[in-house]
Structures are given as C-alpha cells and as structure tokens.
Amino acid sequence: MSEAKPPVARPAARWIIVGAVAVLLAIAMGQLVNGLSVFFVPLELEFGWPRGAIALINSAGLVGLALGGILMGMVADRAGVRRVALAGAGAVGLCVLLAAGASQLWQFYLLFFLAGLLGAGLFAPLLSLVGNWFPAGAGLAIGIASAGQAVGQGGVPFATAFLIEAVGWRQAFLVQGAVSLAVMLPLALLMREPPRPARGQAGAVAAAPPLPPWVAVPWLSLAVIGCCTCMAVPLMHLVPLIHGHHISSPDAGGVLFVMLLAAILGRIAFGRLADHVGAIPAYVTASFWQTVAVFAFTRIHDLGQFYLFAPIYGFGYAGVMTGVLVTARMLTPVEGRAAMMGVIIAFAWLGHGFGGFQGGWLFDVTGDYTLSFAMAALAGVMNLMLVGSLFLAVRRRRRQGLALA
Template sequence: MDKSDRQPTYRWVIVTASALILAVSMGATVNGLSAFIVPMQDAFGWQRGDITLINFSGIMGLAFGGLVMGPLADRKGTRPVVLGGVIVLGLCYLAASVVTSLWQFYLLFFIGGFFGAGAIFPPVMAAVGNWFQVGVGTAIGIASAGQALGQGGVPFVSSLLIGSFGISGAFGITGAVMLAALVPLACLLRNPPQRSAAMQQSDAAEEENRLPTRTVVMRMSAAITLCCICMSVPLMHLVPLIQDRGFSAEQAGSVIFVMLLVAIIGRLSFGMLADRIGALPAYMTATAWMTLMVFGFIYVQNIGSFYAYAVIYGFGYAGVMTGVLVSIRMLTPPSRRASAIGIVIMFGWFGHAIGGYQGGLLYDLTGNYTAAYAVAALAGILNLIIVSSLFRKTRRLEGMAMAA
C-alpha cells in the first residue's frame, strides 16, 4: 500500500466529533420535539397534528437543505459548511424560546432544518465515510450511534427541562448548549488527505463493476422513504402513547431514552455486521426486525413492559440508518458520494416527516394510535420489497463481474 493511502489516526477524531455533533443536532431536530407535544397541547390548546407539523417543517427543511449542502461541502469543504449549520441551528432554538404562534414555530424550524441541520448531516456522514477505506461500516456505526444517543437523550433531557423551566426555558437552554458545544466540535472537522493516483485508479476500476449511481439513488430513495415512515412513528409518538396509558412525561421520556441508549449498541453492531456480511444484507436484517416489532407497541400496557419491549425493538431498529449510510458508501463512487447521500437522505427526511405527521393526524381522527402504527408496519414491508430487489441486482452484477 502506498504510504499516502495508510489510514490516518486523525480519522478517529473525525468519528468522535461527528458522533457528538450528530447527538445534539439530530437529537433536537429529528425527534426532540416529541417531549413538547403534550406540554404544548396543554399550554396552547393546539391539536397534536398541528404541533407535529412543527417537527414536519424542521425535517422538510433538513431534507431540502441536505440536497444543497452536501454538494456545497464537496466544493467548499466540510468544516465551513458544518460550522455555519450549528450556528444557525443554535440561534433558531434560542429564537424558539420567545415565540408563541404556530406559524412562527413552523418558520423557525424550517430555517433551522434547511440552513442548520441540513448543513450538518450529509457533510458529516460523507466525511466519515471518506476518511475510512477499511472498517467503514464500524466507523459509520459509531457516528450514527451518536445520533441515536441524541435521539434518546434530547427528548429525555427536554422533558426534565420543561418540568423545571417551562417550554420557553427548554428551547432557550437547548439553543445555548448547541452553540457552546457544537461550534468547537465543528472546528475539528476537515477533509481527508488526497489519495494516491494508484488508489484513484482502483476506485475507477471498482466503479465499472457497480450499478449505475442513478439506479442506486432512485431505489435507495424509495426504500428510505418507506423505512423512515415506519421508524418515525415510535420516535415521535411513543412518548405520547405512554402518557396516554397514564404515565408521567418523565417516565415516557425515560422509555425512549432507554430505547435509544440500546440503539447506540445496535448501530455499532449493525455497522460491524455490514463489514462482515455486506451493507444491504445488514440493512435488510435491521428493517425486518423493526417491521416485525413496530405494531406491537399498541398492545403494551404497563411501564415495565414498555421498557422491555423498547430495549428489544431499539437494538434492531437502530441498524436501519447505519445500513442505509453504509450501503450508499459502498454502492457509490467517492466523487458522487456526498450528492448521493444528500438526495437519498432527503427522501428519508420526507418519510420521517410524513410518518410523524400522519401519526398525529390519525390520532386526531381516530382517538388512538392503532392506525398510525399499522401504517408504520405496512411501510416497513414495502421497504423490504424494494431493498430485496436492489440486493438481487447487485448480486447479479457481482456474479457477471466474477464470470468475466
């Protein structure tokens, strides 16, 4: 191996900084609002469907923002794009502490998603993948485990902050923490060293044996839309579902916190699994796990059972996003990787926004969460069908390449 192609030690700084940035930023953006649903309903009299539209606005902003910011990071570098994103996101949460109208929340969260979280997720994940040539599944698993930690920790901490400081205080403290913690971490990010000519030639040879990038992006976009519709229902509506059973906000928040703590192990484990059995098989395994279990939350009645079920569900569900990201990394060339991530993840956030919103809407229409969780399970089944067809195509292409 050319000396310039040895994996540099600094790659672990990139992974650590990325995991921490994703923990706070994605935890707040993706499902941090779940802790605010019932308090905002009680304080303002808004329906849950209207409140979840705040989350919808933020995720739609993230979806469209990632489509722009991924290629921008390729041109300008990871650090300036991510640094701008964490500043915008922190300022938007600070501003949310002083607004009281729904349209103001919608606007702020869309801005925070587009210019904030959208400038963080695709560039960070592309950077982690590009710093690793060996063990990329494990590296992405660690980084995405940070996101899992945030998606469990932020709602739990938000529940505590709301209880102590109210809705406005919780938003303000979250914004201040973002600015204080994420700006220094963003300054640690940088692009990987230039690869040697020999390795670039090897990349070109591998690209000839891949499916066309357009095919990969189209099928992965359809699949991730459906899998995110499935996963977003518990992420956004498990806390209110538990509260509807008569348990406190703190108890409900602690269940999803435990679930997503286990998800840290799950994301790392499925990243390692992807390194062993392949990215798409690992993705399908995680999706099947999530799909088989998601509707079961409807039948859980006591808090102890919620903890137990969430632990089992959380380990398997966690591998889905790791599988998606590693699959994109393995199926696309480096020159188009950030753009591919931006497009595919855009559709993922579409699915997440749709799933979260339909959960609140169907609750308002039916008075319970049965229909919402049934839609989640159906979306998971359709996702498995699409990913299985992509896997068969890649296997046929690999077989043809070996026979040639």
C-alpha cells in the first residue's frame, strides 16, 4: 500500500485574493502606467507644454514606482503585505484627487512621483503574494492577477477619454481619485499571507532557484529595461499617434481599449503557457511577438486598420509582463521574494518611464512617431538577447545539476 500524501492546503481564499489583486492592479496601474495618455492633448491645449514635458509626468510616476518597488518590497517582507497595500491605495487615490487642482508641471511631477512611490505596494508585493499562495500552477494565477492590469490600462484611458470630453480634465481627475479610494481601500484589507505549511510536510521546502539570486536578479533586471522601454511607447503614444491622423480622442482611446482587452487574454494565456513550457520560454515568445510587431503601428493610417492590428499586437505584448513576473518568481527564493521582485520590477518601471519619455521627446524633435517606435523595437531586440542568454545559462546549470545527481 502506498504511503498517503499529506494534504495540500487549497483554501478558497487564494482565489479571492487573486480577484482582489486583479481589481487593485486594474485601478492603480491603469492610472499610473498609461492613464495619462488621454491627458496629453488637453494639457497641451490648455498650457502649451510640449509632449516630452507632459510625458515626463508619467515618467515621474514610473520612477516613483521603481524606487517604491524596492522600498515597499522590503517593507512587505517585514511588516506584511496588507499594510503596504493600504498605503498604496490611499496614496494613489489622494494624489490623483490633488492632480485636479495642479497648474504647474512640477506639481504634476511631484504628485505622480508620490503616487508611484507609495502605490508600488500594489504591484510587486501583491504579485509576490499571489505566487506564494500557489505552490503549483503559479503561472496561471499570476496571469489572471496581472490581467487586471491589462483591464485597467485599457479601461481607465477609455473611460477617462469620455469623462474629459464630458466634464473636462480636472473633473476627470476628481472622479478617478474618488473611485480609487472607494474601491481600493476595502480590497486592500483582504490581503493576507498564505498559511505556513507544517514542519515536515511534503513540499514545505521550495526548490532552490536554478541560479544564485545575486546573478539572476541583476541579469533579469537589465533585460526588463529593454522589454518595458519597448512596450511603453505604444501604451503612452498610441492614442496621440492615432489622434494625429485626425481621428477623435474617444476613437483613439477605443483602439487602445481593444488592444488591452486582447491583452487580458494574452496575460492569462501566457501564464498558462509558462506552466507548460517554462517561465523563460514563455517570456521569450511574448518578447519576440512584441518586438517584431511594435513598429507596424507607424505604417497604419486608417482607424479600421488600427482596430484590426491592435488586438493582434496586444495579445502577444501582454505576455511579456506575465513572463517577467513568472520568471522572477522562478529565479528568486521564497524568503525575501517580495524585495527581490521589487528590484526587478523597479528596473521594469525605469524602462517604462524612459520609453514613454523618449517617445514624446523624439516626437518633439522629428514631428512624428516613426523614430520613437523604431527605438522601441531596438530596445526589444536588446531584451531578447539578454533573456535568451539567461535561458541558456539556466539550462546549462540544470544540466550540470542532473549530471551531479
């Protein structure tokens, strides 16, 4: 008679947490990552600021997310994820409310930086938490949770475009801030760590990462600069690019919304793919898809063609972030994972901030977006080279381990 296996805890609470994290990411990251894209034209018309300067508002928020990712990851490992989630929810809502009264660039820069700095508690720590609740099948769970970000990155700009047309950009900020506080604070209270397995229980000791963290974390951190620089350009500049073809802002926002609806499916699909073929191969596949497709946006001029191509691009690009998160989980130990993922995601946000800024700056210099999107593709190539070499290093280390076993 075979020995009975110890029961594996599968509390229903973990799926509640996945759903709550998805909604938190939708609201917070929908505003901080690319929600400003529909404010470009209103701010340009009212204040006469160049698009590079306006794009720096978003970049300030992403620099805040980068620094906050490291800080909040360390705090979450010590003080608990619920506290950093509450701090992040409150900061995002209050800063967006205050942005409604801003009239100087420095005020926007400061508010979005602070929203990102504290709002980072709603990203790496929460996705690390989701991974910790799922000893097996984490790719699908992380894919579902991160799909919430895709919902927000499409839904927030889409809804905001109509808000701006109806009530103006200041009132749109007020509505966003109020909704953020009303929804996110209760959801943040749901966050809690999974129960610790009993001593001696099978599976209590997690498998060691294939590479030492001091090697894997810097390697992956450098790689994500490239993939996030690439993805930031269409996320931040697709709406103004389409608007430049004399297409209305709501229609342009609709293209972004369709792209990010496809991204919902892409994040889940690539999470499932990671469970089957491995984290890094799934990451490479999505990165290749994004890199070869991103420049095509500059060759399209018709609204119907934008609607046709956007979901094709969106499905593949979405897998990049899922690939990053699942790869980061695979390469880091459970102890200190939130802090290490915070470091990796910090570089992702820095790449995102740089990509958004260079897209706007090169538009100001050249008068169109061709060079901006070309540089995005080049950044994607850099990412593919680094991730490909990381995959070879991991495979070589595993083969060495099998030879010694």
